[in-house]
Amino acid sequence: MKTERYESPAIEVIEMEVEQAVLSGVLLKPEMLHEIIDQVTEADFYVPAHRIIFTAFMALYAQGTPVDHVTVFDWLVSHNQLETAGGAVYLGELAQAVVSGANAAHWAKIVRDKAMQRALLQYFNPKNADLVREALKRAGRHDL
Numbered sequence: 001m002k003t004e005r006y007e008s009p010a011i012e013v014i015e016m017e018v019e020q021a022v023l024s025g026v027l028l029k030p031e032m033l034h035e036i037i038d039q040v041t042e043a044d045f046y047v048p049a050h051r052i053i054f055t056a057f058m059a060l061y062a063q064g065t066p067v068d069h070v071t072v073f074d075w076l077v078s079h080n081q082l083e084t085a086g087g088a089v090y091l092g093e094l095a096q097a098v099v100s101g102a103n104a105a106h107w108a109k110i111v112r113d114k115a116m117q118r119a120l121l122q123y124f125n126p127k128n129a130d131l132v133r134e135a136l137k138r139a140g141r142h143d144l
Contacts, residue, residue: 016108019050024097025104026057030067033057036108044115049086052076053094056085069095 022040026033041053060067073091076082084114085091 015110015114016047018107018114019045019047020094021107022099022104022111023057024094025048025055025102025107026067027069027072027095028098029102029104032102032104033061033067035105037061039105040108040112040115044112044120046114049084049090052081052085053091056081 022036026036037058040054042051042058043052045051053072053076056072056079057067060071060075065071071092073082073088076085076091081093082088086094
């Protein structure tokens with residue numbers, strides 16, 4: 001899967017690496033899913049493949065099935081989503097992308113914040129994006 005940034009008016013708030021870190025963190029330390037389950041949803045992920053992978057996490061979790069590289073792979077295959085999720089190689093890369101899953105909750109919060117920022121930018125006319133950024137900065141949100 002390409003790791004390039006996706007072109008959109010909200011390019012500043014897209015953090016593919018953070019999304020990858022959340023997914024990788026859960027694959028490395030599945031118990032982190034308990035901590036992030038209320039912080040982030042599949043809709044918060046900008047990259048479509050990441051949405052699908054997180055959907056697999058949540059489906060497995062709901063079934064009481066352990067979330068790991070093998071069970072996620074099997075779920076994606078059984079739902080004909082493996083290639084849409086980036087393929088087997090990408091899933092393997094995610095499983096090795098971070099050295100610790102301990103920060104998955106922190107990364108999940110960033111994914112959620114970025115999703116909220118994208119929603120704000122989409123809500124307002126793209127021509128007014130600078131005004132939205134300025135308003136957020138005035139509100140103490142300097143991370144746009």
